[in-house]
Amino acid sequence: MRRTIRLYRRLLGAQVRATLEYEADFWIMSLSAVLVQGIGVVFLWAIFESIPEINGWRFWEVVLIYAFVVISEGLSTLFTQGAWTLAVTVNFGQLDALLMRPFPPLLQVLSSEVGFNGLGNLVLGIGLVAAAVRHVDFTWSPGRIALGVILVIAAAGVKIGLNLLTNCAAFWLRSPYSMFAFSMHTFGELARFPITIYGLGVRIAITAVLPYAFMSYFPAAAVLSDGTARLLGLLTPLVAIYCLWLGATAFRLGLSRYESSGH
Amino acid sequence: MKVAAALEARPLPADTRMRHLRAYRSMARTGLKSLLAYQTSFLFGMLASTFGALSMLYLWRSVLSAGPRHGFDWPQMKAYLLVAFVAGSLVSSYTDYRMANRIKQGDVAIDLVRPVDYQWSRFAESLGVAAYEAGTAVVVALGAAALLGGVPLPDPDTFGLFVVSALLVFPLRFGIVYMSGLLVFWTQNYVGLQAARIALITLFSGALVPLVFLPEWIQVASAYLPFAGMASTPALLYSGSLGGGAAATAVLVQAVWSAGLWLLARGMWSAACRKLTIHGG
C-alpha cells in the first residue's frame, strides 16, 4: 500500500515536470482556470444580489454547496486528471504500454496527467469555505470540523469515481473524444445549487443514477445539519466508496474488451 | 513559401470570383460533413451545453418566483436564456479545434498554398457547421421550453431587428473563435486558450444572465467589448427588453464589431504568416 502510494506520487510528479516543460501552457491553463472559477463566483453574487434565498437556502449556505463542488473538482483535477485521457489512450491503442508495466493499469491511467487548474479550484474553494463559515449561522465544534474534512474527502471520492465511470465509456463508444464524459460532467455541475430547485426527474437522476448530489448538496447539508438532506449527507463516504467501485469495475470490464488497435 | 503573394488582395476577374464562390460553397458542405462524421461527439457536446442551460433555467425559475428582478419576470428570463443558448451554440464545435490542430501540427502550410483565401475558407466551413449547430440548438431549446411551460413569442415591435441581430451573431462569434484559433501560432496550446475564451464570452456576452444583473464594472466593460452582440443583444430583442433607439444602436454596434473583428483577424493572420515564414512551420 505504501509502495503503491509512493509510486503514484512518483508518477504524478513526473507528469508535473512534463507539464512544466511547456511553461506557457502552464500559465495559460492556470490563468484560464482562475478566470473560469472567478466568473462562477461573480454569477453567484449576481443572483443573490437580487434575492436573499433560494428555496430556503441562504446565500452563504449556497456558497458552501458551491465550494464543495469547486473543491471536489479541484482534487479530482489535480490528482486524477488522467481519467480524461482514456478516450485517446483506449482508442489509439496507447494502453498497451501501460499494461506492460508492473503497476495497476488503472492507477497509471489516473496519474497520467496533472491538471494544474485544480490548484485554482482549491484556492478558490478554500476561500469560499472560509468566507462561508464566517457568515453561516452555527457553532463550530471539533466534531463538526472533523465531519467537514471527512465529507470533503468523501465528496471528492464521489467526483473521482463518477469521473472514472463516465470516462470508461471510451471502451464502448470507440471515439477518441471524451464528449460523453464531458456532458455528464456538466450534468454534475447541476449540483452546484440546492437540488430542490430542479424538477423531480433531475433530482432522482442526480441523487440515485449518477449521484453527483453527493459531492456537494448532501454533504453540505450534513455539515450545516440542515433539513432532511442531512441524514443522506452522512452517507457520503459510503456513496464515495460505491462510486469508486463503479469506476474501477467499469475500467476492469473495459479492459477485458480493449482491442488495442491496428490488429 | 510565397505567403506574401497569397496574401496580396488583388481584385479578381469576374469568372475567378465565381470559381471561388463555388469553392467556398463546397467548403461549407465539407464543414457540415466533417461535423456529421463526429456526430455522436457533437450531440454529446450539445447535451453538455443543454445541461448548462437547464441549470440556469431552473435556477432563475426558482429565483424569480419571488417576483421580477431588474425588469425581468420568469417568462422573459426564459426567453432570454433560450435565445442566448442557441446563439452560444454557433461556431462552437469545429472551426477552432480543426484550426488549432492544423497549426500545431504544421499542416497549415498546406492551407497556405491553396488558391483560396484562408479566412474566407474557414468562414465558409463554419457557416456550414453553424447551420447544423443552430438547427440542433433550436430543437433542444424548444424541448426545454416545452418542459418549462412554453416560451413567449418574440416582441413584434423589435422582431425585424431581432432577425438582423440574430444573423449578426454568426460573424461576431466567427471573428472571436477564429482569432482565438490563430493565437495557437504563438502559444502552441489550445486547451487553455479555449477555456479562457469561453469564460470571457460567458461573462461579457450575458450568456448566463442578462448583463444588468452583473456588477457595474462588467456592464461598463461589456459596453466597450464585442461580446454583448454574441448573446445579450439578440436575447434582449427577443424578450422585448430592448426597444426604440437603444435597440437600433445595439444592432448597429453588432454590425460595426462584425466588420471590425474581420479586419482585425486579417491583420492577425498576416502577422501569423510572417511568423510562420520567418520561423518555419
Next chain:
Amino acid sequence: MPTHRPEPRRRSDVDFSASVVGLASAKVHDGSVTLIQAIGLRKVFRKPDKAPGIRGSLRHLVQRRYSEHVAVDSIDLSIAEGEAVAYVGPNGAGKSTTVKMLSGILVPTAGQVHVDGLVPHRARVENARRVGVVFGQRTQLWWDLPVRESLELLRDMHGIDRSRYQERLERFDSVLGLGDLLPVTARKLSLGQRMRADLAAALLHEPRVVYLDEPTIGLDISVKDRVRSFVRQLVSEGTTVMLTTHDLSDIEEICQRIIIIDEGRLVYDGNLQAVKDTHVRERTMSFELEDSLLGADQIAARLPGARVHLESNGRELAVTFDRMTLGARQVLSAVLAEVEIVDMHIDEPAIESVVRKVYAGQLQAEHGGATNSEPMR
C-alpha cells in the same frame, strides 16, 4: 513490500506456485521448461455495422449488427525457456494480435495462455515483472519526459535497486549507445534512437521472456545491426525471445525456430534450418570463367537435374541445383572439368523464399517441422 530484484536467469525462479492451471510450465520432452504455452488461442474482433449518418446510428441502437473478424484462429504454441522464435506471416495474419494476447494486453476470445506459470491478462502486474515487450511502431516511454526519467520510473516500478540499475545502464550504454539519449525527451528522439531507448526500457528488469514486435522496422542498417547483435546476445544469455518481423535478416540472424501464420492460422512451426532444408532446396552457384564458352551443354550433361545458364558474353555461368541430390563439390568439379574459373560464389538459401511460398499459398499446413515433399518448381 520487499523490493523485487529479478534474477530471471535461474531456472528455480519459475513460479510454479503461481500457476493457475496445472499444465502451465509443463515439462517438455528434452527436459527444458515450457515458458510460453497457448492452447486453442482465438481472438475475434467485433465491429459494429453502422450505416452512416443519424439514421444509421439510430438504427444501430435498435437493431445491433456486428461483423466478426477472426484475427487469430485456434493457435497452439509451446515455447521452451531460452528459445528464440520467429513469428512470421503477411500483414494482417494475426501476428501482433497473438503477441498481444501472450503479453496480456488482449483478452483471448477463447483458448488458454500461460506464460511462466501465469495467465497474462489475469495477473497483469506480476506478468509485467517477468516479461518485456517492444512494439516497433509505438513507444513505451513517457512521451514528454527525458529518457532517463522514463527509465527511473520503470526502475521504481520494478523495484530494481540502484547499483543494479547502474549496471544495467552501463550495459545498455555499451551495447546500444544509450548514454547520449538519456537527457533527450522521448518525443524528440529519431526512430532509431527511440528504438534503442525502448529496448532499454523493455529489458531494464531482465525479463525472462521478451516479445519483439517489428523491432527493426524503419531503422537504418547500422542501427538494425546493433539491435540484432543485442538481441543475439540476450538469446545467448538464456532469455526467451519471440520475434515478429517482416525483415528476414532479423530471423536468420537471431532465431533457431520459425512459426508461420496466415489468416490467423498456424501454417508452419519448426526448426529454421529444417525449413531451409525442406523448402529451400535450390541453390545457385555462379562462376566467372577464364575464357568465354560457346555452349554449356557439356557441363549440363555432367550434372543431371541441374539447370545451367550461360550469359551471352560466354563468361558468366550459373548452375542451379537441388542441394539434396547434388553437392556443391560435385557441381564445382563438373564445371572445372570443362573450364578454368576466375571466381565463384554460392547463393545461400534465404528464408524469404519459404515465406514467399507461404504467402502464395503453396505451403501446406504442418507441425513440428515434419518434412514436406512438395516438389520445387
